[in-house]
Amino acid sequence: MFKNITKKIEKLNANLENTRLYELLTLLESKKQIFIRNLISGIGKGLGIGIGFYLITAALIYILQYIVRLNIPIIGKYISDIIDIININKK
Numbered sequence: 001m002f003k004n005i006t007k008k009i010e011k012l013n014a015n016l017e018n019t020r021l022y023e024l025l026t027l028l029e030s031k032k033q034i035f036i037r038n039l040i041s042g043i044g045k046g047l048g049i050g051i052g053f054y055l056i057t058a059a060l061i062y063i064l065q066y067i068v069r070l071n072i073p074i075i076g077k078y079i080s081d082i083i084d085i086i087n088i089n090k091k
Helices: 001-019 020-029 031-069 073-090
Strands: none
Touching: 001 020, 020 031, 031 073
C-alpha cells in the first residue's frame, strides 16, 4: 500500500517539476519581475508590429508601382492616383 502511494507521489512530483509550477509561483511573488517582463514583452510586440507594418506596406507599394508600369488603362489610373497621394504625404 505504501509502495503504491510512494509511486503516485513520485509521479506527481515529476509532473510538477515538468510544469515549472515553482518558477511560476516565484515569478508571481515579485511584482517587479512581472512589470519588467511585461514591459519587455510590450516593447517587443510594438517593434514587431511596427517593422511588420513597414515591410507589408513597402511590398504593397512596390506591387502597386509595378501594376502602374504595366499600363493597364482602368486600374493603372486609380493606382497612380493612390501612389501620388502617398508620395505627397511622405514629404
